Amino acid sequence: MIFMKKIQLFALLCLSAYMGDVQAKHVIDSIKPQKPISQRVAPPDSLSLNTSLREGLLQLKDDNKALKYDKKWLEELSNRSLFPLMQSDVENTPAGTVAYDELTTEVLKERLARLDQKTPFHIEYNPILENVIKNFLKNRRSSLQRLMNISQYYFPLFERELIKNQVPKEIKYLAIVESALNPKATSRMGAKGLWQFMYYTGKMYNLEVNNYVDERSDPERSTQAAAQYLKKLYSVFNDWDLVLAAYNSGPGNVTKAMRRSGGKTNYWNLRPYLPNETAGYVPAFLATLYIFEYAKEHGFQVEKRENVFFETDTVQVKRHISFKDIGEVVGMNEQEIEFFNPAYSLNIIPYIEGKNYGLRLPVEAIGKFVNNEDIIYAYLDQEASKREKPLPEVVSAAQAKSSSKVTHKVKKGETLGRIASRYGVTVNQLKKWNNIRGNSVKTGQRIVIHR
Numbered sequence: 223m224i225f226m227k228k229i230q231l232f233a234l235l236c237l238s239a240y241m242g243d244v245q246a247k248h249v250i251d252s253i254k255p256q257k258p259i260s261q262r263v264a265p266p267d268s269l270s271l272n273t274s275l276r277e278g279l280l281q282l283k284d285d286n287k288a289l290k291y292d293k294k295w296l297e298e299l300s301n302r303s304l305f306p307l308m309q310s311d312v313e314n315t316p317a318g319t320v321a322y323d324e325l326t327t328e329v330l331k332e333r334l335a336r337l338d339q340k341t342p343f344h345i346e347y348n349p350i351l352e353n354v355i356k357n358f359l360k361n362r363r364s365s366l367q368r369l370m371n372i373s374q375y376y377f378p379l380f381e382r383e384l385i386k387n388q389v390p391k392e393i394k395y396l397a398i399v400e401s402a403l404n405p406k407a408t409s410r411m412g413a414k415g416l417w418q419f420m421y422y423t424g425k426m427y428n429l430e431v432n433n434y435v436d437e438r439s440d441p442e443r444s445t446q447a448a449a450q451y452l453k454k455l456y457s458v459f460n461d462w463d464l465v466l467a468a469y470n471s472g473p474g475n476v477t478k479a480m481r482r483s484g485g486k487t488n489y490w491n492l493r494p495y496l497p498n499e500t501a502g503y504v505p506a507f508l509a510t511l512y513i514f515e516y517a518k519e520h521g522f523q524v525e526k527r528e529n530v531f532f533e534t535d536t537v538q539v540k541r542h543i544s545f546k547d548i549g550e551v552v553g554m555n556e557q558e559i560e561f562f563n564p565a566y567s568l569n570i571i572p573y574i575e576g577k578n579y580g581l582r583l584p585v586e587a588i589g590k591f592v593n594n595e596d597i598i599y600a601y602l603d604q605e606a607s608k609r610e611k612p613l614p615e616v617v618s619a620a621q622a623k624s625s626s627k628v629t630h631k632v633k634k635g636e637t638l639g640r641i642a643s644r645y646g647v648t649v650n651q652l653k654k655w656n657n658i659r660g661n662s663v664k665t666g667q668r669i670v671i672h673r
Contacts, residue, residue, distance in 0.1 A: 322356035387449035405564035440565035
């Protein structure tokens with residue numbers, strides 16, 4: 223945890239120009255390492271274990287800073303309506319000429335040329351790109367404004383991981399095209415999260431996916447994986463435009479397009495040979511890059527927010543705990559907690575020995591949780607003890623059944639299917655219990671059956 227604090231402090235110092243000196247100082251002060259829990263003096267809202275657990279829990283009061291938390295902004299951050307709109311724009315590139323008098327072709331050419339000089343992408347004027355930019359400005363203005371506001375929470379994190387992996391920081395705009403900055407976004411093909419990882423690609427980069435946890439939706443873990451994957455793609459293609467195409471459609475589709483085009487390597491020359499979605503993908507990215515970089519020139523006004531990603535902190539949970547229980551303690555609703563912890567699929571943080579499942583909350587709320595950990599867990603244990611448990615005879619019968627096993631000696635002509643049918647079990651169970659790889663058994667072989 224101390225190591226993570228140091229990383230956060232370093233990142234914040236680097237971001238001071240982005241956030242403003244006053245705001246940066248405020249954030250740095252807010253995440254300074256605190257004394258170990260054992261050395262802290264309990265605040266007035268901390269509870270004693272001698273207090274009635276239920277009554278004491280209800281007496282917990284929120285921190286004054288937390289009371290100022292921007293509820294409206296949280297609703298905006300949690301809004302999931304932008305993802306289908308972005309998907310539609312990527313898949314449906316405007317066919318005709320889009321009329322938008324506020325931006326002339328000459329001005330656009332000049333601005334694209336300036337972007338081309340300061341980014342590693344090949345940003346050249348193209349009528350297709352012009353149409354996409356004008357379509358976004360004309361028909362998606364409110365959506366873009368909202369995305370600019372939301373980006374303040376995620377972009378510092380994205381930039382930190384991209385720079386660390388030597389990936390252009392402008393790649394941060396890719397998450398807008400991929401997910402509209404919705405960590406819970408799920409595509410029709412099953413890709414998920416801010417960076418839209420498919421299951422197998424996520425597993426390649428050690429993103430855990432199980433009934434409780436889907437790290438494809440975790441902002442930090444998925445961004446780390448995306449940065450590593452993008453870096454790997456660049457080592458293959460050595461061209462960031464092709465990296466974008468490969469990220470969307472897969473490296474294989476890009477190399478197929480090269481073959482079909484007769485060996486061309488410029489994205490715009492490959493575009494007719496790429497899948498339809500990818501054909502609109504790179505223009506959508508470049509259009510987003512242009513609009514965000516020239517936001518002021520197009521009249522966008524980004525509202526500065528107090529809460530950015532680095533003003534949150536994590537604590538490792540010591541037992542299975544639900545968002546509902548957490549919310550009752552720290553004075554937040556489940557939607558708020560879900561926003562900060564999108565990787566947990568069932569709104570439950572599991573506890574598994576050896577796993578580092580953590581709870582992320584604003585720094586003010588984390589302090590309140592940590593200072594009251596003992597009473598929180600004691601209360602949860604008390605509530606769990608009240609639940610109806612299986613009758614002793616049911617437990618005993620189940621234990622007896624699970625512990626009972628027999629050994630069967632295979633007779634001539636017997637098969638796994640016949641043996642399984644005799645004992646009322648499945649073939650797969652027999653194979654698992656006896657480490658049988660194939661589907662055949664030998665006469666005289668001893669088979670263990672659990673009953």
